[in-house]
Amino acid sequence: MxxxxxxxxxxxxxxxxxxxxxxxxxxxxxxxxxxxxxxxxxxxxxxxxxxxxxxxxxxxxxxxxxxxxxxxxxxxxxxxxxxxxxxxxxxxxxxxxxxxxxxxxxxxxxxxxxxxxxxxxxxxxxxxxxxxxxxxxxxxxxxxxxxxxxxxxxxxxxxxxxxxxxxxxxxxxRSNAAFRKAAEIVRNRLIGDIKLIRTRLGTFPPALPLPEQPVPAEFDYDRWLGPTPWRPFNEKRVLGDYGGGWRCFTEYGGRKNGDWGAHHFDIIQWALGMDASGPVEFIPRGFQGTPHQTHVYADGVRVERVDEGLKAMIEFQGTRGTVWVSRDDYLETDPPELATRALRAEDQHLYVSDNHHTDFFNCVRTRQRPIADVEIGHRSATVGHLNNIAQQLARPVRWDPAREEIIGDPVASALLDRSRRAPYGALL
Missing domain, CATH: 3.40.50.720 (NAD(P)-binding Rossmann-like Domain)
Incomplete structure (x- = not known):
């Protein structure tokens, strides 16, 4: 009843x-x-x-x-x-x-x-x-x-x-078989100990000053800006464009560290078993000659953002081999047989989802946590945020992933959050 x-x-x-x-x-x-x-x-x-x-x-x-x-x-x-x-x-x-x-x-x-x-x-x-x-x-x-x-x-x-x-x-x-296979190869140490991971995120054009234009009819532009600082309307500022538009502006997003980093840093987190944790140091490109934006995990694994010269979106280098993985089901390994090696019963088997929407709707009905649960999304986004903070300050940032605190740097700590414009300041 x-x-x-x-x-x-x-x-x-x-x-x-x-x-x-x-x-x-x-x-x-x-x-x-x-x-x-x-x-x-x-x-x-x-x-x-x-x-x-x-x-x-x-x-x-x-x-x-x-x-x-x-x-x-x-x-x-x-x-x-x-x-x-x-x-x-x-x-x-x-x-x-x-x-x-x-x-x-x-x-x-x-x-x-x-x-x-x-x-x-x-x-x-x-x-x-x-x-x-x-x-x-x-x-x-x-x-x-x-x-x-x-x-x-x-x-x-x-x-x-x-x-x-x-x-x-x-x-x-995370709902793609090639990325899952790459993560399982790394998790099961089939290429030995991981020493270096390289990934490409691409670049956006710089955010240039924009002249003011009339706000179109029936467009609540103040609401679009929301908690961000007031800026004059320009159609390029609000443009939804995968190659730029609002994505160029740090007020509305994390540029490539947020846009593509959210994807590739996420897979790296998954492969390293860091879904509830993260790196401990973030080093900006150019600091004391550092050629690439880099973040480092507590065990010494380094992740470099290399936007040119990589043959895949992510490259995992181990002591006994290498894995390359990209979209469109691209997976290549050295030695080659690892790409088709079946997992054994004693191996680590990762969460299997072959469709991100289906996984979500299944979890809505069963009340289980999905493959890209809120904690996972938060931790992966954090990697991009901290890389951006280090880049903004042009110096390394040390991070405690357990306490979620920047260590010994009040200036960097102040950048973890942002002020919010009234009346959009409240975050639940």
Missing amino acids: KSPGLSRRDFLKTASLATAALSLPRLVRAQTPPPSEQLTIGLIGNGLICGHHFGVLTGRDDCRIVAVCDVNLPKARTMRDRAEKHYGANAKSGRARGIDVYQHHEDLLARDDIDVVFVTTPDHWHAAIAGAAMVAGKDVYCEKPLTLTVPEGRALVNIARRYGRVLQTGTQQ
Whole structure:
């Protein structure tokens, strides 16, 4: 019997979990689940990366988009129209047309019929929206890097644990077999002791001064800036562009240390077994002749950012061999047979996910932690943040990953967080 203290949606979720042990998970059923069993999705931030998620989500039968939100209302309406066209044309889905549009995320989060929120805004809004979503009872898929500062990450971990929410970080390389295989080779010391890891992140153009332009109609530009300093509007400042746009500005992101570092530093953390820890020293390029940005783990393993000359995105050098791994399922090893060597029972076997969205939705239903859990996303983002701090100060920074404190450098410690512009200063 339904408890009088449970909403209909809560009851359906509870009943679904109670029967999970007696049947196959809904995600692997051949038929389309009834609407009452589909996870309802709200998309917050309707730019480039949201378009990627839209294509994935509308291709699934276990979820449906019911609301979209963007401070630029025309973007939200465009996303709504795409969704309504898809659901209207897809008669077999049984999903009614009608997607609600919001300009402010608080209004979307106030709905009690939304299960999951995708946070696909620029980086400077990730923490505040993801935190508010979890407090509102939603599970969250948040794009990478998870945060803009170190304290934001710890705050999100605390909120997720306090409210029992599932948060998947959008570091989807963890759900790729080549990256998993590379990490397992390293974890099992099949190339011996790791001495050096090299990775390429690429570069962004410099952030140049921009002339003021009129703010477009129905664009809440003040809200877009949010907690960051006030700057005159220019379309290039707010541009969603994987090669630049807002990503060029340290006010809104971590440049390449945040953008691609969130991916590659994450895989390195995974391979080294550092998901709940991190490096202990960060050395900027150029310091006393250091040729590359470098961070160092307590056991002496060095990670160098080498943006030219690498044949793969990540290169692991060991005392008995080397592993190269990239996207598009590229994996090369020396000796070559390691690439196809099957793991043995006594070897370390890493979490297997072959689809980042499926892993997330499975965990929403089972309440397990996903492959890129909030703690993992926080720790990987921290590596990028600290590299940026060392670069900004042009000197090394020593880090205590257990206490999450910079050692013996008050100036560097002050850069761990940022001031926030009113009225957007509160972080849950």
